[in-house]
Amino acid sequence: MSSSLDALSTPHRLAMKAALREAEMAFEEGEVPVGAVVMRGTQVVGRGHNMVERLQDPTAHAELLALTAACSTLGTKVLEGCTLYVTLEPCPMCAGAIVWSRIDRLVFGAFDEKAGAASTLYNIPQDPRLNHRVEIVSGVEAERSADLLRAFFARRRVEAASGDGGPVDG
Numbered sequence: 001m002s003s004s005l006d007a008l009s010t011p012h013r014l015a016m017k018a019a020l021r022e023a024e025m026a027f028e029e030g031e032v033p034v035g036a037v038v039m040r041g042t043q044v045v046g047r048g049h050n051m052v053e054r055l056q057d058p059t060a061h062a063e064l065l066a067l068t069a070a071c072s073t074l075g076t077k078v079l080e081g082c083t084l085y086v087t088l089e090p091c092p093m094c095a096g097a098i099v100w101s102r103i104d105r106l107v108f109g110a111f112d113e114k115a116g117a118a119s120t121l122y123n124i125p126q127d128p129r130l131n132h133r134v135e136i137v138s139g140v141e142a143e144r145s146a147d148l149l150r151a152f153f154a155r156r157r158v159e160a161a162s163g164d165g166g167p168v169d170g
Helices: 010-028 062-074 092-101 142-161
Strands: 035-040 043-049 082-088 105-110 135-138
Touching: 010 035, 010 043, 010 062, 010 082, 010 105, 010 142, 035 062, 043 062, 062 082, 062 092, 082 142, 105 142
Parallel strands: 082 105, 105 135
Antiparallel strands: 035 043, 035 082
């Protein structure tokens, strides 16, 4: 049920570029640069980027915001026939929401060695004990996604060292 980078088609790369634009917005807003879009066919039905700091809400992850927007756009709580594109492998919270939304496919960029729950630490979207399994395509625009995260945390370390920033994590 997993696909490798070799099996990717141009539509995955194009949709991931839209998710990367969302991640870049998060970066500019001082948020951890993760972006997500939900596609139904060739149409973007939901988009989001991390807004944890802005909203002071630990659940304001890109994936959850994009899923919520897609549900609102489509007028449903079930996102069958949709694909979620996200620049970073989802955490356990987001991976659970992906399963509950019944999304068909998850396409992500960079792997998350600290909290990845779609292959690295866990594989929640494909856990056979759950009522829905999600196809996963990993590594799409992985280097660009990882570069954005590295740049963000390097900037945070510089700001923290100069006394301009908050806590440094990542």
